[in-house]
Amino acid sequence: MYDFRIEAAEKAELYRELIGAADALTAGEPDAIANMANVAALLWESLPDLNWAGFYRNVGGELVLGPFQGRPACIRIPFGQGVCGAAAATLEVQRIDDVHAFDGHIPCDAASNSELVVPIVRDGALLAVLDLDSPKTARFTAEDEAGCVKLAEILARAL
Numbered sequence: 001m002y003d004f005r006i007e008a009a010e011k012a013e014l015y016r017e018l019i020g021a022a023d024a025l026t027a028g029e030p031d032a033i034a035n036m037a038n039v040a041a042l043l044w045e046s047l048p049d050l051n052w053a054g055f056y057r058n059v060g061g062e063l064v065l066g067p068f069q070g071r072p073a074c075i076r077i078p079f080g081q082g083v084c085g086a087a088a089a090t091l092e093v094q095r096i097d098d099v100h101a102f103d104g105h106i107p108c109d110a111a112s113n114s115e116l117v118v119p120i121v122r123d124g125a126l127l128a129v130l131d132l133d134s135p136k137t138a139r140f141t142a143e144d145e146a147g148c149v150k151l152a153e154i155l156a157r158a159l
Ligand code: SME
Pocket: 052, 073, 074, 077, 081, 082, 083, 084, 085, 104, 105, 106, 107, 108, 109, 112, 115, 131, 133
């Protein structure tokens, strides 16, 4: 049984614990789907105020839905479309305080108000994006971004 219950009071500590848990969960496991599934579950259980947490994989230059927690979501997203497609096309983090103000945002769940998308890159190539959605406007801070970027670095070795 895995028991990674993370209840840190501060965000910096929360992400230190999350990154340690993600490292432990994926260590020695070569299956990318299994690793994304466990990390999606870990994020969902550990981060407050989320309504979606998961991955889109780069499958031949198109984003395809991967393991996630939350409501069923759109399956395919072309590079350049929506928040996820913008992250995939630019390889840059998209931290969006208000998704309704983002031109081209793809609403998968009407409850979403803010979003953080982090590209997972190895040797300059996009493997997947990590996508977090929240019903709270401006839910994701620079600390969340920095923590998720470190998480993406761990995942780049585990996918
Ligand atoms: N809102 C995303 C689509 C994916 S869902 O949030 C799960 C976007 O605009 O790319």
